[in-house]
Amino acid sequence: MTESINSRCGYVAVVGRPNVGKSTLINHVLGQKLAITSRKPQTTRHNMLGIKTEGAVQAIYIDTPGLHAGGQTALNRYMNRSALTALRDIDVCVFVVDRMRWTEEDEMVYERIKDLRCPLIVAVNKSDRLEDKLDMLEHLQWLQDKLPQAEIVPISALHQHNLDTLEQLIGERLPENEHFYPEDQITDRSSRFLAAELVREKIMRQLGAELPYQMTVEIEEFKHEGRILHIHALILVEREGQKKILIGDKGERIKLIGQEARKDMETLFDNKVMLNLWVKVKKGWSDDERALRSLGYQD
Template sequence: MTENTSYRAGHVAVIGRPNVGKSTLINALVGAKVSIVSNRPQTTRHRLLGVATLPEGQLVLVDTPGLHREQGKASATAMHRWMNRAARGAVEGVDAAFLVIEAGRWEDEDTAAYELLHSSGVPVLLVVNQVDRIKDKGSLLPYLAKVSEGREFASVHPVSALKRKGLDGLVTAVLPLLPQQAALYEEDAITDRSERFLAAELLREQLMRQLGAELPYATTVEIEQFVDDAGMARISAVIWVEREGQKAIVIGKGGTRLKEIGGKARLGMERLFDRKVFLETWVRVREGWSDDEAALRAFGYEDPGRPDR
């Protein structure tokens, strides 16, 4: 822990609608993969903290599910209600917030996210992500002026989280908004979550990436065993689906799809955990788990709330 009296440390909520790159931004700031990423909306389901420790301060970044409008049957499930509660609860007790939007767009859900943050009273920095995708750079300044009009932002930052462009300015702007205090986590910490949790997330990431179009929200992962054995992590994981037909999709012909999913997840675990991993996976059915509050709790979906202080 640093004892520098000018050091700053605090919690920063990362809020936005689905699929604007919140998790990619957090991973880029932390310098390690602590939050899973796919091109499917609502990939992030759990609140987690990403810890970015710098010489001048420490950012404790609160990653959250994307805020979305609850309309229609698909968004009326217990899972979707839980994710919205998690996103809204993450604002409580933070020192500042990043409102992440997609460059060139402003949707109703962006307005809802802004209003949530504005009503909380915390300083809000607008993070305009994916500026590398804007071909006409001349359109960027008028766009930034338009989205800032009538809204209060501490500062505005065009960035590319994927290419790690514009992040230094973002860090420089947010640090003065944090309390002067010692680091809240050890210098080598990157998240508040356990390796067991991260293993489940990395396996779920592969499910979202490879099956997102077929089973966007019908799968979750439960780690039944996580044992360190002579420098190797031995992990047993269950992939839960809601119907027998979905089980067949996950397994694939002759088990080929499940093997590919498990293989890529294992490689991700080895990179993150810095040791060999032996991963066993099974696929089981629990009907209606995503609309069952008790099942969500059993699968580790904790009650959403404020970050630990």
């Protein structure tokens, strides 16, 4: 290792309720898209590391599924377990909340993190949208009273407002350590995993409320042939009607999903991509522990 003992390195769990902006925040901090995003809650299903090395500081961000009430299916229970697992042995916790709102699910996250022994930072997202600064100050004071041990930072993940302040606070609170990962490594996840997530993102952005939660993506082939990267992705749904919705009239919807996913893949992998998508019905996969494990949903 070339780092001096003055170098800092550690794990930063980014937690919060579903759809509060955790993945958007991590993507902007990293300066590139790793975590998928959509306006639908529970877009993130797995813990994923995003690694940022800047000078002597290496911050290893853990993007977690949103903690949510209820655990009706095996998939819901898996996501809650994944989010809670990320809180073990972390060095800094960033709790993302939404400007003036405090929901039942925010309270649920608060109950999980209030007794953590590591430094806690509350990132108040979308704070740039507030017109009434007095209301904002009152809400920040309310948060400070509720979490007296925390540092409160108003940010906008989408517009990158105040992210430098947030990163500085995180860096100062990481322990002195040699770096755990090479300087140029940006994630712990495989290219196959990232490809599957990009396809899933495009589906979530295209489709209505129900289908995205009963759908998953599996990469069956990922290989280079000359200058072209060939990727074959299998999309699993639970019912025949969902398959028809996903394919769309004359295959138009699946074609659009493929086009959008391929563009992002070419940017991420810096390669020309040939992407083939198939849709298959696998009844009950989201509530079958064995099926989930075979699809990569493992603690």
